[in-house]
Amino acid sequence: MHKIFTLLLAAFSLLSFGQTIEQKAAEIHNKVFTIDSHTDTPLKFFKGDFDIGLEHDGRKGEGKVDIPRMEKGGLDAVFFAVFIGQGERDSLGHAKAFEKAEQIFEATHQKVKKNKKKAEIATTPKQGYKLEKKGKRAIYLGIENGYPIGNNLDNINHFYDLGARYITIVHSHNNDISDSSTDRVGPEYNGLSTFGEEVIERMNKLGIMIDVSHASDSAFYDVLELSSKPVIASHSCARALCDNPRNLTDDMLKVLAENGGVIQMCILSDYVKKLEQSPERIEGKKAFRKKHSDWSNYTEEERKVGLRDWYQLDVEFPPNLATVSDAVDHIDHIVKVAGIDHVGIGTDFDGGGGLADCSDASELGNITLELVKRGYSEEDIRKIWGGNFMRVFREVAAK
Template structure:
């Protein structure tokens, strides 16, 4: 018998041990360690879309809205920094198109300023520099930063780059889905390019002006050729604010190894995105079978999961608030909305609806056969997402990889479908063996470092 222990106490010890396996004990310890790490590192997401109608006195991010990001959900998930996006979809390259895009983007700049300066200054502050991020974090405030998605609203006026910087924009992509006046888009792989898979003369000037001002160049959405040219031209490190690894999910929105290696050489960072159709795609066999079926029935290419990476269920609104709308406050106990679920089935296509009943029945029968033989990919989860992080870290190093979601713009995966679930990403990183220092780099350190280096380059350029 062990000294100092009675038979009954030994029995209790045995029963306690029988109720907790070593694996359970290890998992409990791992979760506790992950929670401690999550509480200490700064968590920063480089891409969250916004709708100005949710930035009004009566309906705003102090409320728990159905949006994937708002202050209550950031607090619940321990998220510290949200890059709120001044996004405008690609429209016609005409004076009228440029004017409309400008109105839309200004409304989004104004929305973020309204939130941080009038609606909730005691809860969230606007950061214009990496130092601002650290200072606001020390004050225990949530932090907003503004990113610009699509240079389309610049029109042909390069002076607007400085205007957008002065309004708070700290990164900008030169295109979205569809070629802009500045750069070819990833969608050009299917739809064709304007600038031979590259930048326009104005686009090259814009990159130089962004370098001079200290605005990060964003590679998410332009074409590969445009990105490679941007990397060559930029005097400062660049970012990909929300992209995946093409070797794991072959869509045009993701970066292949050549782009990733060029990004590393440039000193930049890829913010790996938790967007299900950029994380996990249908098999090559399914994709080819669906394409063949659509071609046979005279249907246009659909934008489902595993397609060319267009659209993606963005659900983004216009510039102006609709005064008649109902504020989308989340109902307690309601099931969360599943975003970015993808589809890959080609439903909703006008040409499909126009088929005769006999042809439609034949199409549906053939589609069902494809579904049976080559099932659609299940929705991506946190493990699938961290696989992309793992791949990028192994290829280009821990210092060049970060984290993003594209929440409220189509993003979301099982286990990380809102800012409230951010801990699950940290937990999976801990399970994979990442250290606290590495996790800090992934969540924010690398992006803040690149941002700071962009500022230093700008200071040198302005000094001449």
């Protein structure tokens, strides 16, 4: 009853001064520094001549993030993920993963440099705020999956020098660092490996944020116990609202808050709300997996074909998507459990992220509108849209 009264009072106050809720939300969205902590947009760089300086149509499989749509959606900064799918865990597999990571770093630097009048690569929180004041977009880099580290800690230093400012330690399958939350084989180390413990120590020392999205529950707790600095979950939601192993339990949310870290609410529907999908889409995905069953050994041309087929699935068999309201339910829950200082936004655009009413970067203002409708203050929204994440970024980067 109190919340309903608060919302009605807020609406009445806005209308009394001649400003609609939509106008108020747009004003706040324009004022606050906004950062999306996780997108897989670099995957598009290996599908033809994708130019992030041009506007594309995400509903046609052309990608969900580019500079024009960041501008339309009021997105000041973004983390592009250098994503490496898990392959063979031997010297050859590690060498291939390392080489692929370097290629993605190079491609990203080139794409951004081509659009230097509109965007720049950033490596510190301060640079992001400076670029915002210049009207430019800040492009940060992270690594999704610690696989290209191989068994060499010095590779972490190398990737830091290339611009990486966080590493998602594991992806969908166990690697040499950590158990994954979704490996069908099950846990290998019951958390972190011995080498994984050394990785955490090195990342702390260098000032690279440790990302626990995709990590198993046991690995999550190992990281939180070992890390001397705050930790992030760059694209995860609340398991209490959507029972997916990729999401964090209430206890995990509390521990993350005690650590000073932040969970970045993800808008990939599978992590937001369980929804029935059409039989055609289910069969389409099965056919895709059958056709592309040896991804780790693909040639560059085969990889391009695979990516094209993956994005085409959403065109031919549109998914049943959750809504912005469903996603903000997760923010409400995280705030209730962990507090307003420990939640942010990491869309997972171009990696599956997208909602029925927030399909790409141009529509991110719809999240702010929902937050305003629910009574969140400008300061609350400033924290959610970037303040909390950038605080962690600063604390981790501090030597």
